[in-house]
Amino acid sequence: MADMIPIVCSYCGVGCNLELVLNEKGEPEKTIASGRNPDLNGKYLCVKGATLHEMIGSQDRLVQPLLRKADRLEAVSWDEALEAAAVRLQEIKKRHGPESVGMLCSGKILNEAAYLSQKFQRMVIGSNNVDNCARLCHGPSEVALRKQLGFGAVSTFLEDFALMETVIVVGAHTSATYPVIWMKLMHRAKEGQINLILADPRATDLVGFAKVSLHPRPGTDLHWINALAKIMYDKGYHDELFCKQHTIGYQAYVNSLEQFDIDAACRLSGVLRQDLEQVAGLIHGRKTVFIWGMGLTQHAYGTDNVTALVNLALLTGNIGKPGCGVSPLRGQNNVQGAGDMGALPNVLPGQMHLGEEASRLHIGGIWNSILPEKPGLSAPEMIHAIAEGKIRALYVIGENPGMSEPQSTFVAWMLQRLDLLIIQDIFPTNTAHCADIVFPAKTVGEEEGTFTNAARRVQFTSKGVNAKGEARPDWWILQEIARRMGYDWEYGSSHDIWEEIRQVAPIFAGITHERLKTSHGIFWPCYDEAHTGTPRLYENGFAFRDQRARFIPVRLPEQIIEATPDYPYVLITGRIIEHFNTGEMSRRSAKLLRIVSESYVEMHPADAQKEGLSQGDWVRIISPFGAVEALFKVSESVLPGYLFAPNHFDRPNFNALMSSVPLDPQARMPALKVVPVKIVKQAGR
Numbered sequence: 001m002a003d004m005i006p007i008v009c010s011y012c013g014v015g016c017n018l019e020l021v022l023n024e025k026g027e028p029e030k031t032i033a034s035g036r037n038p039d040l041n042g043k044y045l046c047v048k049g050a051t052l053h054e055m056i057g058s059q060d061r062l063v064q065p066l067l068r069k070a071d072r073l074e075a076v077s078w079d080e081a082l083e084a085a086a087v088r089l090q091e092i093k094k095r096h097g098p099e100s101v102g103m104l105c106s107g108k109i110l111n112e113a114a115y116l117s118q119k120f121q122r123m124v125i126g127s128n129n130v131d132n133c134a135r136l137c138h139g140p141s142e143v144a145l146r147k148q149l150g151f152g153a154v155s156t157f158l159e160d161f162a163l164m165e166t167v168i169v170v171g172a173h174t175s176a177t178y179p180v181i182w183m184k185l186m187h188r189a190k191e192g193q194i195n196l197i198l199a200d201p202r203a204t205d206l207v208g209f210a211k212v213s214l215h216p217r218p219g220t221d222l223h224w225i226n227a228l229a230k231i232m233y234d235k236g237y238h239d240e241l242f243c244k245q246h247t248i249g250y251q252a253y254v255n256s257l258e259q260f261d262i263d264a265a266c267r268l269s270g271v272l273r274q275d276l277e278q279v280a281g282l283i284h285g286r287k288t289v290f291i292w293g294m295g296l297t298q299h300a301y302g303t304d305n306v307t308a309l310v311n312l313a314l315l316t317g318n319i320g321k322p323g324c325g326v327s328p329l330r331g332q333n334n335v336q337g338a339g340d341m342g343a344l345p346n347v348l349p350g351q352m353h354l355g356e357e358a359s360r361l362h363i364g365g366i367w368n369s370i371l372p373e374k375p376g377l378s379a380p381e382m383i384h385a386i387a388e389g390k391i392r393a394l395y396v397i398g399e400n401p402g403m404s405e406p407q408s409t410f411v412a413w414m415l416q417r418l419d420l421l422i423i424q425d426i427f428p429t430n431t432a433h434c435a436d437i438v439f440p441a442k443t444v445g446e447e448e449g450t451f452t453n454a455a456r457r458v459q460f461t462s463k464g465v466n467a468k469g470e471a472r473p474d475w476w477i478l479q480e481i482a483r484r485m486g487y488d489w490e491y492g493s494s495h496d497i498w499e500e501i502r503q504v505a506p507i508f509a510g511i512t513h514e515r516l517k518t519s520h521g522i523f524w525p526c527y528d529e530a531h532t533g534t535p536r537l538y539e540n541g542f543a544f545r546d547q548r549a550r551f552i553p554v555r556l557p558e559q560i561i562e563a564t565p566d567y568p569y570v571l572i573t574g575r576i577i578e579h580f581n582t583g584e585m586s587r588r589s590a591k592l593l594r595i596v597s598e599s600y601v602e603m604h605p606a607d608a609q610k611e612g613l614s615q616g617d618w619v620r621i622i623s624p625f626g627a628v629e630a631l632f633k634v635s636e637s638v639l640p641g642y643l644f645a646p647n648h649f650d651r652p653n654f655n656a657l658m659s660s661v662p663l664d665p666q667a668r669m670p671a672l673k674v675v676p677v678k679i680v681k682q683a684g685r
């Protein structure tokens with residue numbers, strides 16, 4: 001029988017349990033779901049997961065360290081590359097200070113590697129300039145949930161999806177982004193077991209299953225969510241007892257709703273009042289889960305959007321009980337884990353706050369080090385700080401800011417201005433082409449350790465595939481540079497690092513590699529080895545000293561992004577099922593490329609006719625911040641006045657059209673979701 005390596009999928013936050021089937025040479029030749037975790041995906045997997053073996057075995061993998069010499073990246077020995085990285089980081093730190101170095105950490109590397117990344121930045125470099133890819137997707141969810149409920153994480157997930165009676169899905173095309181979860185929701189909606197309420201500017205394939213489908217104008221979520229909250233409050237559909245017993249700020253929130261004009265909000269958002277009244281009736285007295293995606297978060301006021309939805313969940317008493325909860329659909333397979341490990345500029349491992357002296361002292365005691373106090377820069381702020389000469393070196397692990405950040409031409413220019421750019425990855429990304437040093441890293445199946453899925457479920461992923469070329473584990477590379485910079489780290493495996501994480505972060509104290517290997521994963525918090533974990537948060541109070549959740553009134557944004565006479569359409573970017581993030585992994589699968597091989601932009605047929613455009617035309621899309629050319633398609637799912645484009649391709653990269661300012665003042669995230677554009681037919685390719 002062929003060897004099978006049990007792994008966790010390295011694409012999305014569902015964290016499906018899969019098996020890599022190896023051929024006689026020990027190479028991965030198939031990916032299957034054997035059903036070993038019936039609590040999660042069972043025998044289901046999506047098209048991306050089914051092609052993981054192609055990505056792992058791709059001929060494009062980085063196989064040797066590279067060092068820039070005379071303006072070319074040349075293959076060198078590990079020793080030469082590690083020494084160069086250590087010497088140059090040390091020089092920059094000495095000349096410009098620890099604040100001049102930044103670290104971008106991946107949401108797809110192991111927890112153990114993410115933990116060591118932030119330890120490297122805080123201890124070896126000496127600043128908190130560390131961030132991860134959540135900044136561009138669910139940074140606002142982390143901030144709002146931490147402020148209002150105590151933990152920057154989902155309160156519940158699948159465990160309550162089976163018990164809920166109503167589910168409201170905001171700005172999340174779940175059949176494309178969370179296909180395995182969508183199958184479970186779809187089944188219950190089809191059987192009439194749940195009331196599915198959708199809020200999405202697009203008429204996606206989900207609409208046919210919904211009781212109510214709202215199509216708010218992009219950027220107006222605060223308007224319709226607050227209008228819904230006021231309708232529920234005015235009708236007496238709220239849970240007064242829950243609000244009084246388990247929250248603070250309730251009266252201030254109610255006062256903020258008092259002057260709220262429901263009809264004006266409906267007019268502006270394009271949502272009908274009668275639809276909101278129907279939604280209110282479907283939530284009233286029913287166990288409700290609130291799910292959201294990047295349609296809610298990727299705005300310059302994304303944190304306020306999430307806060308408004310969490311306020312609504314609190315108002316209706318729908319958190320911390322069976323069948324209820326709040327569930328942001330986190331993007332990458334370990335983006336929850338990267339934040340939990342402290343790869344954030346203001347958060348320490350284990351969801352501890354950088355601002356709390358006791359937390360800094362606790363961790364500093366274990367590290368035998370003094371942790372820097374000053375909060376670090378977020379990823380977009382680091383890019384801007386390059387322009388000001390404040391960031392001189394960037395160490396990028398498993399991230400592709402040259403494509404993922406807004407205004408990518410500006411970002412590429414900034415990356416070239418750095419004194420030192422270190423890239424540690426599995427593929428030569430767009431960003432790697434600007435690098436001074438490139439380290440080839442191992443990937444899933446080649447290295448063992450833990451991932452934490454979007455539901456806070458910590459899972460073990462095994463190794464067994466021979467790594468490509470000279471690729472090494474991420475944690476090993478970090479340790480080797482740290483040693484050369486004078487720190488005698490002596491981790492022999494990811495197990496050693498996990499044991500330290502358990503010591504540092506009480507929420508992981510009861511989770512061991514051994515327990516994970518013989519279970520279906522364990523949900524944090526898990527405070528000791530007798531603890532079974534916490535699938536549903538806040539059953540015994542919220543994660544504050546007073547155990548009460550916080551209502552936070554939010555003000556409507558002063559401006560929303562909309563079409564103008566010069567830019568008469570609004571472009572919405574998003575995901576498709578066949579590809580993932582910047583496409584560096586999924587575009588390495590021949591099967592996925594056969595299904596979707598290039599980017600495109602979609603428009604409603606009525607608008608296409610007005611513009612004289614037909615399926616298959618070649619068009620130029622121009623925003624105030626950039627221009628790209630793309631294949632044109634007609635689609636009924638895009639409503640008139642809008643365009644839709646997937647953002648997984650480098651040619652064109654639709655993020656080139658987005659603005660890098662303003663940032664959400666709380667989550668420090670750019671508005672990546674929408675931009676006003678014009679469209680012009682091109683002569684052809």
Ligand code: SF4
Pocket residue numbers: 009010011012013014015016041045046047048049050178179180181
């Ligand atoms: S991409 Fe997501 S849904 Fe698909 S197999 Fe991987 S974890 Fe599961």
